[in-house]
Amino acid sequence: MYKIAVLPGDGIGPEIVPEAVKVLEVIGRRTGIEFQFTEALVGGAAIDARGQALPPETLDLCRQSDAVLLGAVGGPKWDALPPEERPETAALLPLRKELGLYANLRPAYLFEPLAEASPLKREIVAGTDLIIIRELTGGLYFGPKKREKAGTGEVAYDTMLYSTAEIERIARLAFDIARRRRCHLTSVDKANVLTSSRLWRDTVESLKGEFPEVTLEHMYVDNCAMQLVRRPTRFDVIVTENTFGDILSDQASVLTGSIGMLPSASIGGSTALYEPVHGSAPDIAGQQKANPLATILSVAMMLKYSFKMDGAAAAVEAAVGRVLAKGYRTADIYVPGTVLVGTAEMGALVRQELQEG
Ligand SMILES: NC(=O)C1=CN([C@@H]2O[C@H](COP(=O)(O)OP(=O)(O)OC[C@H]3O[C@@H](n4cnc5c(N)ncnc54)[C@H](O)[C@@H]3O)[C@@H](O)[C@H]2O)C=CC1
Numbered sequence: 001m002y003k004i005a006v007l008p009g010d011g012i013g014p015e016i017v018p019e020a021v022k023v024l025e026v027i028g029r030r031t032g033i034e035f036q037f038t039e040a041l042v043g044g045a046a047i048d049a050r051g052q053a054l055p056p057e058t059l060d061l062c063r064q065s066d067a068v069l070l071g072a073v074g075g076p077k078w079d080a081l082p083p084e085e086r087p088e089t090a091a092l093l094p095l096r097k098e099l100g101l102y103a104n105l106r107p108a109y110l111f112e113p114l115a116e117a118s119p120l121k122r123e124i125v126a127g128t129d130l131i132i133i134r135e136l137t138g139g140l141y142f143g144p145k146k147r148e149k150a151g152t153g154e155v156a157y158d159t160m161l162y163s164t165a166e167i168e169r170i171a172r173l174a175f176d177i178a179r180r181r182r183c184h185l186t187s188v189d190k191a192n193v194l195t196s197s198r199l200w201r202d203t204v205e206s207l208k209g210e211f212p213e214v215t216l217e218h219m220y221v222d223n224c225a226m227q228l229v230r231r232p233t234r235f236d237v238i239v240t241e242n243t244f245g246d247i248l249s250d251q252a253s254v255l256t257g258s259i260g261m262l263p264s265a266s267i268g269g270s271t272a273l274y275e276p277v278h279g280s281a282p283d284i285a286g287q288q289k290a291n292p293l294a295t296i297l298s299v300a301m302m303l304k305y306s307f308k309m310d311g312a313a314a315a316v317e318a319a320v321g322r323v324l325a326k327g328y329r330t331a332d333i334y335v336p337g338t339v340l341v342g343t344a345e346m347g348a349l350v351r352q353e354l355q356e357g
């Protein structure tokens with residue numbers, strides 16, 4: 001029996017998360033493995049109900065669970081709160097830090113039927129299969145920060161701070177993942193300007209002797225942003241700083257058709273967390289327009305990484321592939337000639353394929 005903490009959060013979270021839970025229920029029935037789901041409050045929903053974005057009982061539940069499934073947090077309703085109370089900075093970042101989740105795995109894989117859904121040309125995106133390994137508990141989002149009065153105005157700063165140990169552990173993980181894929185690792189930094197990037201580059205470089213089968217290259221983040229849309233198939237594994245990885249993965253999602261297709265796994269602690277790469281999408285929340293596939297593919301990652309159920313993970317991915325091949329699309333990946341469906345309908349189609357497959 002596996003215990004799963006379910007944190008729907010805000011915006012489209014409560015629409016997409018149930019679809020992923022129901023996929024796990026099908027897997028449970030198919031394999032005889034019991035998944036026990038316990039729901040908890042996080043983000044704006046927790047602020048409204050409990051007065052704090054990450055209630056202690058939510059954190060306790062996550063610590064006691066075998067895996068965490070998260071929707072997304074944040075939205076205009078809570079944007080005016082002081083930074084230390086906002087859903088993003090008071091729930092999401094502390095949750096990742098408290099659980100020790102220093103590595104965020106963000107695969108950008110193009111399901112072939114979606115080549116036309118990308119605004120980029122088919123010949124550019126065809127064959128896209130890369131993974132961004134984003135450092136998740138250090139860097140610019142976690143370094144010392146301040147905003148204060150200065151003269152007639154204000155000054156503010158954030159700090160991109162890394163230790164050798166933090167860079168070594170994420171780099172080793174990235175080398176290891178590259179070793180199991182196509183043996184090509186791109187370390188992305190801004191070492192021509194940033195001191196922390198120079199430490200990053202020196203540290204990654206110092207480890208390459210441990211992984212002789214992996215080809216290592218270094219690339220500046222601005223160039224990487226450009227190469228990603230110019231020739232995405234040149235990339236296999238990308239390892240990078242927290243903020244750089246956050247930005248580059250949203251960009252990489254466009255190669256796959258939509259940000260609604262990009263799953264993620266945050267690992268490194270005793271309990272891993274799985275969530276779509278996108279946010280709470282307040283512009284479409286409550287309208288059954290959200291694409292649940294990023295969240296469904298996130299539970300495929302849960303099956304693989306937390307429960308070592310590689311066959312079940314592959315079955316979920318294959319079911320998603322077949323639904324797309326049959327022409328069903330949520331609005332974000334719709335093109336003329338395909339069949340427009342809503343969030344729950346897309347979830348039901350995946351479950352049907354899983355049951356039949
Ligand atoms: N992990 C998390 O909890 C994250 C939370 N956020 C928060 O989410 C809120 C909204 O942020 P945005 O910058 O608008 O980013 P967003 O990722 O929520 O939305 C960006 C655009 O992508 C679309 N989109 C996102 N997910 C989609 C899906 N599953 N299906 C179809 N379309 C989808 C949205 O409709 C929107 O047009 C903010 O409060 C932000 O801080 C943002 C990113 C991650």
Ligand SMILES: CC(C)CC(=O)C(=O)O
Pocket residue numbers: 088089092141246277
């Ligand atoms: C609050 C942000 C750090 C969330 C985000 O954009 C992400 O993790 O992708």
Ligand SMILES: [Mg+2]
Pocket residue numbers: 246247250277
């Ligand atoms: Mg992001």
